Amino acid sequence: MNLEDLKTLTASATAEIQSADSADTLEALRVAYLGRKGKLPEIMASLKEVAPEDRPAFGQGANRFKVAVSEALETRKAALGTTAAPAGALDVTRPGDAPPLGGNHPIRQIIARVTEVFDRIGFTVATGPDIDTVFNNFDALNTPADHPSRDPQDTFYLEDGTLMRCHTSPVQVRYMLNNPPPVRIIAPGRAYRRDTPDATHSANFHQVEGLYVAENVSMADLKGDLTYFAREILGPGVKTRFRPHFFPFTEPSVEVDFTCHVCKGKGCRVCKNSGWIEIAGAGMVDPHVFNAVGYDPEAVTGYAFGMGLERIAMILLEIDDIRRLYDNDVRFLRQFA
Numbered sequence: 001m002n003l004e005d006l007k008t009l010t011a012s013a014t015a016e017i018q019s020a021d022s023a024d025t026l027e028a029l030r031v032a033y034l035g036r037k038g039k040l041p042e043i044m045a046s047l048k049e050v051a052p053e054d055r056p057a058f059g060q061g062a063n064r065f066k067v068a069v070s071e072a073l074e075t076r077k078a079a080l081g082t083t084a085a086p087a088g089a090l091d092v093t094r095p096g097d098a099p100p101l102g103g104n105h106p107i108r109q110i111i112a113r114v115t116e117v118f119d120r121i122g123f124t125v126a127t128g129p130d131i132d133t134v135f136n137n138f139d140a141l142n143t144p145a146d147h148p149s150r151d152p153q154d155t156f157y158l159e160d161g162t163l164m165r166c167h168t169s170p171v172q173v174r175y176m177l178n179n180p181p182p183v184r185i186i187a188p189g190r191a192y193r194r195d196t197p198d199a200t201h202s203a204n205f206h207q208v209e210g211l212y213v214a215e216n217v218s219m220a221d222l223k224g225d226l227t228y229f230a231r232e233i234l235g236p237g238v239k240t241r242f243r244p245h246f247f248p249f250t251e252p253s254v255e256v257d258f259t260c261h262v263c264k265g266k267g268c269r270v271c272k273n274s275g276w277i278e279i280a281g282a283g284m285v286d287p288h289v290f291n292a293v294g295y296d297p298e299a300v301t302g303y304a305f306g307m308g309l310e311r312i313a314m315i316l317l318e319i320d321d322i323r324r325l326y327d328n329d330v331r332f333l334r335q336f337a
């Protein structure tokens with residue numbers, strides 16, 4: 001090593017120290033330059049190879065190296081000390097990490113809303129299992145032995161003879177078997193059918209069942225309560241329409257339509273130009289059902305209804321395809337959270 005090398009080394013060492021970004025790097029540099037096995041002892045050792053007449057200058061150069069490196073280390077250490085906390089220290093000024101928050105699924109939101117609306121007129125929530133008996137799902141609901149909905153083409157049967165309930169109506173049966181009248185319940189939950197999935201069908205969907213049984217319950221109660229529900233959910237301008245229909249467990253039976261939320265009844269693509277959207281099946285509880293659960297059809301009357309919750313979610317949230325509700329695409333779900 002000659003004097004020129006020594007000057008170059010001094011310059012590069014101090015530059016390197018000035019750009020050190022942590023106390024650890026700084027300490028490693030101190031060891032590399034000034035440590036017992038570092039550059040400085042190496043420089044001192046090379047002194048004896050320098051020509052005698054050049055030794056004083058080289059000696060001064062070696063001293064400048066030592067002073068410059070020491071000063072650079074001190075300066076850098078002070079600078080790092082004011083800008084960065086020592087490793088492992090708690091930085092109380094650091095902004096907190098916001099954990100990502102989940103949200104309720106649209107179906108959960110609709111269930112909450114429907115529950116709240118019916119709660120205000122005295123309905124409580126009842127539940128039943130997704131797997132139920134043929135008795136609860138069909139027999140007690142006065143469904144004839146040859147009714148097409150009993151076909152394994154339409155309903156999922158399990159090996160032990162039970163089934164995946166194809167509507168929430170078995171909850172009516174369960175509730176009446178276990179509670180005397182009067183009854184005022186809604187039962188939100190899943191239902192299963194052998195449907196080929198498309199934009200409006202799913203083999204696993206949700207319904208909310210309603211059941212009101214007491215003395216002198218009439219069709220007027222059904223109309224009044226479902227119209228109240230329609231207005232609470234879709235707004236005060238909504239009209240309802242009750243069309244004659246057939247269900248084994250209600251007599252008379254109706255299908256219930258609400259005026260289309262998009263065109264307000266004028267007719268548009270969403271309602272296929274009819275101005276109406278079908279929302280529910282309903283009717284007066286058939287006396288055969290009361291007999292099956294041990295209620296006296298001479299003493300009480302009642303109404304029941306069942307409606308699809310996906311249908312309501314799709315209307316309220318303007319969702320065009322039922323399958324989006326089950327894809328669990330967070331980009332989609334986040335819009336409703």
Ligand code: PHE
Binds near residue numbers: 166282283305307
């Ligand atoms: N269970 C019927 C269905 O799934 C709906 C319904 C419920 C109809 C209660 C009348 C009374 O289509």
